[in-house]
Amino acid sequence: xxxxxxxxxxxxxxxxxxxxxxxxxxxxxxxxxxxxxxxxxxxxxxxxxxxxxxxxxxxxxxxxxxxxxxxxxxxxxxxxxxxxxxxxxxxxxxxxxxxxxxxxxxxxxxxxxxxxxxxxxxxxxxxxxxxxxxxxxxxxxxxxxxxxxxxxxxxxxxxxxxxxxxxxxxxxxxxxxxxxx
Numbered sequence: 001x002x003x004x005x006x007x008x009x010x011x012x013x014x015x016x017x018x019x020x021x022x023x024x025x026x027x028x029x030x031x032x033x034x035x036x037x038x039x040x041x042x043x044x045x046x047x048x049x050x051x052x053x054x055x056x057x058x059x060x061x062x063x064x065x066x067x068x069x070x071x072x073x074x075x076x077x078x079x080x081x082x083x084x085x086x087x088x089x090x091x092x093x094x095x096x097x098x099x100x101x102x103x104x105x106x107x108x109x110x111x112x113x114x115x116x117x118x119x120x121x122x123x124x125x126x127x128x129x130x131x132x133x134x135x136x137x138x139x140x141x142x143x144x145x146x147x148x149x150x151x152x153x154x155x156x157x158x159x160x161x162x163x164x165x166x167x168x169x170x171x172x173x174x175x176x177x178x179x180x181x
Contacts, residue, residue, distance in 0.1 A: 033132040034132060035129070035154065037128055038051065040121040042164075050163065051127075053167050055109050059107070062077060064077075069178045069180055070178050072178075073087055079118075084107075086118045087118065088120050095146070107120055110166045112171070142162055148168065150164060
């Protein structure tokens with residue numbers, strides 16, 4: 001055997017022994033399809049908004065009150081040079097606020113077509129993932145005022161997270177009609 005062939009022969013021998021000694025590939029497990037969204041709390045209940053419907057999450061910014069509007073419209077804030085109307089979601093739905101502190105409140109920024117709005121919720125629970133097959137059509141415990149904007153729910157750890165459609169909300173005439181008179 002030549003000096004150049006010896007290293008190649010050694011490598012070939014190692015490759016052959018490795019194949020003989022190698023265990024089979026692990027059994028392939030079926031991947032679970034996932035659905036994800038932004039989790040938030042409103043009136044003590046857990047909701048999740050589809051990912052594409054929330055463009056940003058903010059702390060509640062300083063805002064200016066606007067006279068002559070319905071009480072659920074808290075005011076408008078300047079966010080990077082754009083006026084962001086802030087809507088108290090619990091106030092809009094006429095449901096009680098949870099006992100969470102003012103510091104925990106967050107704004108879900110929604111931009112659908114010409115509508116740019118901030119939905120003030122009790123707290124945000126971050127990105128949530130659910131097995132697609134855990135979807136339920138009609139989750140229980142949804143207040144009547146919120147029900148038109150809930151499109152089912154996902155169950156995880158024996159708890160149902162209600163799927164809240166911000167797109168349906170901003171398309172609703174009652175949401176867009178903020179004038180008090």
